[in-house]
Amino acid sequence: MESLRWREGILEILDQTRLPLTIEYVQSSDYLAVANAIKSMQVRGAPAIGSAAAFGYAMGAREHQNLPREQFLAEMQEVKQVLASTRPTAVNLFWALDRMEKKLLEVSHLQPAEIADILLEEAKAIHQEDLELNRRMGEYGQQLIPSGARILTHCNAGALATAGFGTALGVIRAAHAAGKQVQVYADETRPLLQGARLTAFELMQDGIPVTLITDNMAGYLMRRGMVDLVIVGADRITANGDVANKIGTYGLAVLAKENKIPFYVAAPYSTVDLTLASGDDIPIEERDPREITHICGQRIAPEGVKVFNPAFDITPNYLIDAIITEKGIIRKPYKVNLQKTYGEGAK
Numbered sequence: 001m002e003s004l005r006w007r008e009g010i011l012e013i014l015d016q017t018r019l020p021l022t023i024e025y026v027q028s029s030d031y032l033a034v035a036n037a038i039k040s041m042q043v044r045g046a047p048a049i050g051s052a053a054a055f056g057y058a059m060g061a062r063e064h065q066n067l068p069r070e071q072f073l074a075e076m077q078e079v080k081q082v083l084a085s086t087r088p089t090a091v092n093l094f095w096a097l098d099r100m101e102k103k104l105l106e107v108s109h110l111q112p113a114e115i116a117d118i119l120l121e122e123a124k125a126i127h128q129e130d131l132e133l134n135r136r137m138g139e140y141g142q143q144l145i146p147s148g149a150r151i152l153t154h155c156n157a158g159a160l161a162t163a164g165f166g167t168a169l170g171v172i173r174a175a176h177a178a179g180k181q182v183q184v185y186a187d188e189t190r191p192l193l194q195g196a197r198l199t200a201f202e203l204m205q206d207g208i209p210v211t212l213i214t215d216n217m218a219g220y221l222m223r224r225g226m227v228d229l230v231i232v233g234a235d236r237i238t239a240n241g242d243v244a245n246k247i248g249t250y251g252l253a254v255l256a257k258e259n260k261i262p263f264y265v266a267a268p269y270s271t272v273d274l275t276l277a278s279g280d281d282i283p284i285e286e287r288d289p290r291e292i293t294h295i296c297g298q299r300i301a302p303e304g305v306k307v308f309n310p311a312f313d314i315t316p317n318y319l320i321d322a323i324i325t326e327k328g329i330i331r332k333p334y335k336v337n338l339q340k341t342y343g344e345g346a347k
């Protein structure tokens with residue numbers, strides 16, 4: 001099951017708002033449709049958002065390819081701005097758009113139609129690269145997974161959040177494939193239930209033992225010695241190793257520290273943002289109050305109740321035991337080791 005796929009000139013997006021009950025690919029015919037799919041979370045998950053935006057940018061180029069070059073280039077700035085305005089926290093969105101714009105500028109001397117073809121190939125390359133990175137990350141990360149491990153995870157950092165295989169779930173898949181008999185506790189992850197709807201779905205499809213719990217049960221399991229490690233994804237990792245991830249991640253990290261349980265983050269280079277010094281600098285998306293007052297369209301809270309709905313939180317670096325990447329396992333001191341791995345001049 002792919003979060004998105006390019007089929008005969010059309011971007012098909014798996015509508016994750018309808019999973020797991022309905023498996024439906026929606027066809028996005030233009031970049032505005034892709035922007036709406038990102039904003040409405042039909043496609044979600046940091047790397048998947050990056051891929052979708054890359055294809056959206058390429059589709060924008062195709063839509064405008066009959067314009068004179070100067071007008072074409074001007075329109076492409078609007079395309080980038082619309083896609084960049086969809087969600088603020090996952091840096092993969094901006095990483096992908098910057099990479100697409102860089103490619104555009106490299107070939108801006110060509111005819112718009114030629115540029116559009118080149119941009120489509122770049123979007124395909126971003127998508128394929130993410131899949132390859134996830135598999136590499138999985139191989140490195142599974143070295144941290146003892147046989148028989150009972151793993152707690154939060155939200156969905158699986159194939160549905162990426163171009164395939166997953167980041168945190170990619171590590172779990174690789175451990176399972178290596179014969180390590182892992183079992184997973186999946187936080188349901190209020191308010192949008194990515195854990196209940198997506199992670200449980202993915203792991204059951206793969207035959208990986210998964211038990212669904214509510215978010216407020218995590219502490220109970222950890223204190224009772226039912227969890228050997230926690231592994232989550234990320235939406236942005238800053239230069240000092242602070243991590244933005246789905247709301248509730250910070251609480252899990254505190255509970256893990258309190259119970260002396262290893263806490264791991266899995267993410268590719270496109271999630272690392274060395275331009276930000278710390279997690280305090282990461283914009284945190286606030287979403288529609290209806291995501292909290294309603295479930296499946298059914299009101300569960302009083303009309304008019306005040307709501308606060310931050311979609312992410314920040315886990316400070318001292319609570320993170322290792323960051324699993326496609327280049328290996330990164331440990332403290334994160335500022336030094338992230339710079340060494342991803343900074344200027346890194347190999």
Ligand SMILES: CSC[C@H]1O[C@H](OP(=O)(O)O)[C@H](O)[C@@H]1O
Binds near residue numbers: 156158168234247
């Ligand atoms: C592999 S990154 C997945 C990451 O994205 C999720 O957020 P959302 O579902 O709102 O896009 C969550 O933070 C996951 O850890």
